[in-house]
Amino acid sequence: MDKNTLSHDGTYLAYESAGRGPVVVLVSGAMSTGATVAPLAAPLSERFRVVVYDRRGRGASTDAGPYAVEREVEDLAAVIEAVGGGASLYGISSGGALALRAAASGLPVRHVAVYETPYAMSEEELAARARYTENLTRALAEGRRGDAVELFLRLTGLGEATIQGARQSPMWAGMESIAPSLAYDDAVMGDGGVPRELLAEIRVPVLSIAGDASPGWMREAARAIAESVPRGTYRTLEGQTHMVEPDVLAPVLADFFAR
Structure with a gap:
């Protein structure tokens, strides 16, 4: 990252940009x-x-x-201001929830596209999210960053053998270093359910996308987002999972942001 801007509370935000034309800000999960x-x-x-x-x-x-959560919305506001004062947003996974919150808050946003924002679609899933929040909060409070990462990986559906393999990999130290931010994404997701009242406040066009090779509940959540905003569109991408291919996704986003 070769540039930075200052958020309202004094947080330095590193960013970089490429290309020319209307601004699009990418929000990670x-x-x-x-x-x-x-x-x-x-x-x-x-x-x-x-x-x-x-x-x-x-x-x-x-x-x-x-x-x-309001601090992260202010962060997006600071980034948008630093690059010209208006932007379209793309958010993947829980980054999509942040992008939607930012649009609902009245930031100068032109379009919002989200990919597989993982809102819970059943009482069972909501209960699992509540247990995750409780266990994650405890693990982070006790300084057990590795356990916090494990909790997240289980929530995403990874098996125990894969998780233990990840613990032995070179990437594990980096995962532990940002483990405290898991609480931020958990907060951005609210209680885990589709925030229909918040989504109804968004006045800009919203494109909600899912991969047709992803679990059915993810497609249901993506459709629910599109149905909950006044100007929503739902779309699936053939053969794609949560690890969507950039070259497949980019043309879809480009067509949407160019409207």
Whole structure:
């Protein structure tokens, strides 16, 4: 990240941009930095000025704390102001929930596209999210960052063998370093259910996307988002999972942001 801006509470936010044209800001999800969504910037930068930033508490960004979801909305406001004062947003996973909250708050946003924002679609899933929040809060309060990462990986559906393999991998130290930010994504997701009243306040066009090879509940959640906003569109991408291919996603986003 070669640039930075200052958020309202004194947090330094690292960002970089590429391309020319209308601004598009990419918002990463849990356990990720701006580098995670950077591969999407290259194809989009042929038509847009694409901005990638590290959310607070990860990558090259700082974290003035204490945390509140409103601070992350202010972070997005600071990034948008730094790059011209208006933007379209793309958020993946829980980053989509943040992008939707930002649009509902009245930020100068033109379009919002989200990919597989993982809202719970059943009472069983809501109960699992509540248990996750409780266990995550305890693990982080006790300084058990590795356990916090394990809790998140289980929530995403990874098996125990895969999780234990990840613990032995070179990437584990980096995952533990940003483990406190798991609480931020958990807060952004609210109680885990679709926030229909909040979504109804969004006045800009919203494109909600899912991969047709992802679990059915993710497609249901994506459809529910599109149905809950006044100007929503739902779309699936053939053969795609939660690890969506940038070259498949980029043309869809480009067509939407160009409207």
